Amino acid sequence: xxxLTLSRLFLRCGVLALILFVVVVIALKLGAVQVSLYGLGRDxxxxxxxxxxxxxTDYGMIVVDIRLPRILLAVVVGxxxxxxxxxxxxxxxxxxxxxxxxxxxxxxxxGAIISLMIENQLSxxxxxxxxITPFGAFxxxxxxxxxxxxxGRREGQIDSTTLLLGGVITASFLSAIIxxxxxxxxxxxxxxxxxxxxxxxxxxxxxxxxxxxxxxxxVAEGAIYTTASDLNLLLAGEKEAMHLGVDVRRVQIVxxxxxxxxxxxxxSVSGAIGYVGLLVPHAMRMIFGSDxxxxxxxxxxxxxIALVIADTIARTVVAPSxxxxxxxxxxxxxxxxxxxxxxxxx
Amino acid sequence: MSTPLRTPMPSGSNPPPEQPRGNxxxxxxxxxxxxxxxxxxxxxxxxxxxxxxxxxxxxxIVSILGPNASGKSTLLKLISGALEPxxxxxxxxxxxxxxxxxxIRAQRIALVQQESRLLFPSRVWEFVLQGRHAHGHxxxxxxxxxxxxxxxxxxxxGAAHLSDRWMDKISGGEKQRxxxxxxxxxxxxxxxxxxxxxHLDIGAQVDLxxxxxxxxxxNRYTVLVVTHELNLTGEYADQVVLLQKxxxxxxxxxxxxxxxxxxxxxxxxxxxxxxxxxxxxxxxLFNKE
Numbered sequence: 001x002x003x004l005t006l007s008r009l010f011l012r013c014g015v016l017a018l019i020l021f022v023v024v025v026i027a028l029k030l031g032a033v034q035v036s037l038y039g040l041g042r043d044x045x046x047x048x049x050x051x052x053x054x055x056x057t058d059y060g061m062i063v064v065d066i067r068l069p070r071i072l073l074a075v076v077v078g079x080x081x082x083x084x085x086x087x088x089x090x091x092x093x094x095x096x097x098x099x100x101x102x103x104x105x106x107x108x109x110x111g112a113i114i115s116l117m118i119e120n121q122l123s124x125x126x127x128x129x130x131x132i133t134p135f136g137a138f139x140x141x142x143x144x145x146x147x148x149x150x151x152g153r154r155e156g157q158i159d160s161t162t163l164l165l166g167g168v169i170t171a172s173f174l175s176a177i178i179x180x181x182x183x184x185x186x187x188x189x190x191x192x193x194x195x196x197x198x199x200x201x202x203x204x205x206x207x208x209x210x211x212x213x214x215x216x217x218x219v220a221e222g223a224i225y226t227t228a229s230d231l232n233l234l235l236a237g238e239k240e241a242m243h244l245g246v247d248v249r250r251v252q253i254v255x256x257x258x259x260x261x262x263x264x265x266x267x268s269v270s271g272a273i274g275y276v277g278l279l280v281p282h283a284m285r286m287i288f289g290s291d292x293x294x295x296x297x298x299x300x301x302x303x304x305i306a307l308v309i310a311d312t313i314a315r316t317v318v319a320p321s322x323x324x325x326x327x328x329x330x331x332x333x334x335x336x337x338x339x340x341x342x343x344x345x346x
Numbered sequence: 347m348s349t350p351l352r353t354p355m356p357s358g359s360n361p362p363p364e365q366p367r368g369n370x371x372x373x374x375x376x377x378x379x380x381x382x383x384x385x386x387x388x389x390x391x392x393x394x395x396x397x398x399x400x401x402x403x404x405x406x407i408v409s410i411l412g413p414n415a416s417g418k419s420t421l422l423k424l425i426s427g428a429l430e431p432x433x434x435x436x437x438x439x440x441x442x443x444x445x446x447x448x449x450i451r452a453q454r455i456a457l458v459q460q461e462s463r464l465l466f467p468s469r470v471w472e473f474v475l476q477g478r479h480a481h482g483h484x485x486x487x488x489x490x491x492x493x494x495x496x497x498x499x500x501x502x503x504g505a506a507h508l509s510d511r512w513m514d515k516i517s518g519g520e521k522q523r524x525x526x527x528x529x530x531x532x533x534x535x536x537x538x539x540x541x542x543x544x545h546l547d548i549g550a551q552v553d554l555x556x557x558x559x560x561x562x563x564x565n566r567y568t569v570l571v572v573t574h575e576l577n578l579t580g581e582y583a584d585q586v587v588l589l590q591k592x593x594x595x596x597x598x599x600x601x602x603x604x605x606x607x608x609x610x611x612x613x614x615x616x617x618x619x620x621x622x623x624x625x626x627x628x629x630x631l632f633n634k635e
Contacts, residue, residue, distance in 0.1 A: 003475065003488035095466070229486040233476055235466065240459065243426065244532070245452030245480025290466035293485050 004291055012294065016301035020075070023305050027071050027312040031319075033062050069204050073213075074311045074325075075304040077201065077270045078280075080217050080262040082303020085277020086284075086295060087224050087259040090231040091252060092149070094160045095282070096340060099263045100274030102167030104144045106174035108267035109196040111140020113181050130208045134216070138264030144170060145260060199273030199326030201311050209269060216265045220258040221300060227251045228292040235290070273307070273326045275333020280306050282340065373568040374402040374425070374536060378434035381420055395420045397434055398594035400587055404535075404566040407559060409579040411603075412589035413613055418572045419540060421589070425570065426538055427451050438536055452480035456529035458539045470516070470524050471509045474499055477531030492531075499530035502564075503557055519550035526554070530561070537567045543575055551575075555582045576613070576629040580604055588612060600627050 028044075029035050040063060047064055081099060088097040088104070099105045115136025119129045148170050152163025175197055182193040195203070205213070230251045233241040242248050266273070284298040307325070310332075314325040377399050384391040395417040402408045410418045423429040425436055427443035436443050438454055446454070456477070477499070478492040500506045503523040508516060516524070522542065529537060539558075543551040555578055562569045573579060579586055579600060586603040588596045590612045596603045604627035606619045617631045 003472075003493070006487055226484075229479065229482070229484075233479055236476075239428065242428065242448055243452060243455075243457040244476055245449040247448045285466065290468065291472075293487075 004294055009294060009297070012288065013297050013301065016298060016305075020301055020305050020308075023308050024071055024075070027074075027308050028063055028067050030312055030316055031062070031067060035063055069210075070201055070311070071308055073204065073210070073269065074201050074307045076213055076217050077266045077273065078276055078303040078305070078307025078310075079221070079300040080213075080266040080303070081273060081276040082280040082299040082306070083221055083224060083296060084259045084262040084266070086281040086292070086299045087231075087255050087262075088145075088277070089281060090234055090292065091255050091259065092152070092158060092163060093235060093237070094158070094163055096160070096164055096278065096337065096344070097167075098275060098278035098337075099141070099259075099266075100272055100276075101164070101171070101278060101337065102145070102148050103169075103171030103174055104141050104148070104167075104260075104263050105267050105272035105274070106171050106178065106197070107144025107147075108137040108141040108264045109272050110174050110177055110181070111143075111264070112137040112268045113178065113196060114140075117181075117185060130206045131212060134209065134212060134265050134268040136264075137268035138261050141263040141267070142257070142260040144174070145256065194324060195271045196267075197272055197326075198324040198330075199271035200324050201270050201307075202315075202322060205269045213265050213269055216261055220261040220265075221296070223254050223258040225293075225296055227254055228296055231255070231292040232290075271326065273329055275329045275337065276303055276307055276310075278340075279329075279333050279336055282336075372401045372437070373404045373406075373439060374408075374570075375437040376400050376425065376434075377437070379421075379424055379431040379436050380433045381424055381429060382432050383420075393417070393420070393592060395424075395592045396594070398587070398589075398597075399434075400585070400594075400597045402568045402570070402585065404568055405562050406584045407562050407569045407571065407582055408585045408587060409583035409600075410570060410572045410587045410589065411574065411576070411579050411583075413574060415591070416589040416612075417592040418574075418589055420592075421587070422457075422538055422540055422570070422572050425536075426455055426457050449480050452532060452534075454534055455536045455538065456532040456534035458525050458529045458537070458542055460541055460544055467512050467514055469509075470500070470505070470511050470513060471496060473513050473524060474509075474528045474531050477528040480532060495533065496527075496531050499527040500524075502530055502561060503527045504553075518545050519547070519553075522546060522550070522554065523557075526557070530565075535568065537561075537569045539569070539571045541572055541574075543573065543578060551578060558582070576604075576609070576617075580627040580629060601625060604629065 025040065028040055029037065043063055047068070085098045088099065088102065089095055112133050115132045118136075119132055124132070148163065148167045149158070151166030151170070152158050154162055178196050179193055194200075230241070230246045233244050233246050234248065234251060238248050280302040281295065281299045284295055284302045288294045288298050307329075310328040311325045314323040314328045317323060378397040379399070380397040381395040382391045383393040393415070398421070400408070410421055412418050420429070424431050425443060427446060430444040443451065443455065474496045475488060475492060478488070478495065479486060482489075482492070497506065497509075500509055503526050505520065505523045505527055508520055508524060513521065513524070522545070526542075542554055546554060558569055558571070559582055561567060571583070583600055586596070586598065586600050587594060588603050588608070595612065596608065601621070604619050606617065609619065609629065610617055615631055616633075617629050619627050619629055622628050
């Protein structure tokens with residue numbers, strides 16, 4: 001017997017945090033403008049000490065004002081999508097569940113686009129208007145999960161194949177709606193269909209939205225984490241979990257709402273980036289096992305690491321032009337999805 | 347020999363939600379409980395379990411016996427608290443089972459089902475520790491007590507050597523014992539088993555029922571077994587609840603329930619009943635010709 005202890009949990013999270021830090025530093029260094037490691041370290045320390053005025057060099061500005069915010073956005077979005085994927089896999093008891101594959105990200109995108117349209121029509125103060133988009137994305141995500149969940153039910157039970165098919169069809173239907181909205185109602189700030197369907201981290205959102213993203217992520221991740229040991233039992237089935245003492249209804253509602261918030265927030269600032277929520281939880285499960293007390297924080301760090309790497313690739317491989325980060329994650333994620341599906345079928 | 351597992355009563359940290367309403371001297375008391383399955387209220391019910399009553403004491407093995415579709419599993423769900431009786435009450439130590447919060451219910455009632463489906467692989471010890479969930483708090487990091495209880499539970503079902511094996515790499519009989527060990531790790535008052543011998547060969551069946559009898563005596567569990575195995579019931583049960591098509595036909599010790607006419611009528615098969623030297627009934631089926 002080698003049960004998980006608090007000290008082992010902290011140790012592993014510490015190692016993952018260190019890897020994330022190294023990846024962030026490398027990502028800061030890479031790009032069209034070359035940056036020395038020394039200059040990078042000096043500028044980062046200045047930022048941490050709130051002495052940004054001391055940074056005068058051009059590359060310092062590039063690093064601090066352009067690359068760093070984008071990388072931090074990738075950290076939070078990657079962590080959100082990965083934790084959302086882990087949660088959906090437990091909630092729907094389907095290891096192939098992922099916000100993108102099940103159409104939940106597309107639902108969030110439709111919600112975000114409709115909110116942007118409403119914002120255009122009504123005149124709100126900019127601070128308030130900025131909050132409508134993530135709220136619309138959250139609603140879009142929550143409604144889509146509920147829809148896919150009912151599509152996936154057969155004779156009162158969740159059927160994993162029907163669920164995946166229902167999700168794929170929902171995703172395709174919602175993409176068509178995105179295209180329709182974009183081509184008929186395109187306004188000044190709707191960002192374009194590719195952004196919503198493939199995802200991108202190149203547009204930095206407003207500051208108020210960034211704060212909301214950070215706080216929302218911590219609250220939702222915290223809420224899901226309180227159910228971590230319940231999720232372990234829920235994997236065996238609702239009835240079995242209930243007989244082992246899990247308040248199944250409460251856990252489902254908490255995880256459902258929190259995972260919708262994570263997906264909604266991530267999509268409202270970066271569009272629908274696919275497969276992070278599928279790939280990362282699986283990789284983390286292979287390394288750390290399927291205990292959600294370890295898996296959830298590992299998925300958060302892993303998602304952050306993966307998306308920072310993917311975004312760095314997206315902005316460097318075809319420089320000075322840029323790839324959509326969703327294209328990079330799909331290039332790796334889609335074959336991996338097929339591999340998992342084949343392995344499950346055999 | 348391992349130490350007995352059961353603690354006297356749920357500890358002080360988990361106060362009972364309300365004052366007992368039934369007779370607290372009886373472990374389990376089913377009082378005129380009934381249930382109706384109907385897709386909606388305007389349609390004729392698909393299945394009705396008519397009102398039935400019986401009681402069980404600590405250390406007793408009760409067999410819920412009947413052919414398919416007799417209402418055995420419905421009765422088990424009612425007793426486990428998963429369903430609320432349409433009428434009547436089911437009390438465990440004086441508390442209605444249905445209104446207990448899930449956590450407290452799991453400290454008092456453990457259910458062993460036929461098969462536990464696994465989405466991701468887990469080790470045997472991890473699986474058994476799931477039984478400690480209702481006794482823990484927050485993130486439920488495993489305590490020394492949890493480990494002792496889990497090890498004792500595995501030892502009591504003779505599966506200590508399986509502890510580090512993967513759940514999907516052990517045999518059906520071994521899995522059944524591990525599932526039972528998880529139920530024991532819950533330290534329940536009431537142990538419910540749904541067709542526990544269904545996928546077991548005859549040797550494993552006898553092993554399992556021998557362990558149940560020993561555990562009921564050692565740990566003072568009340569054990570309820572849903573089954574259609576006549577001879578295992580005759581050999582092991584202290585009390586039989588005989589069901590047919592949603593009706594309870596007889597409650598009593600095997601010797602009084604196992605009457606040839608009654609069993610032939612219930613199971614629709616010609617048979618004979620004889621008493622063994624130990625005073626237990628034995629049933630033999632023969633051809634209709």
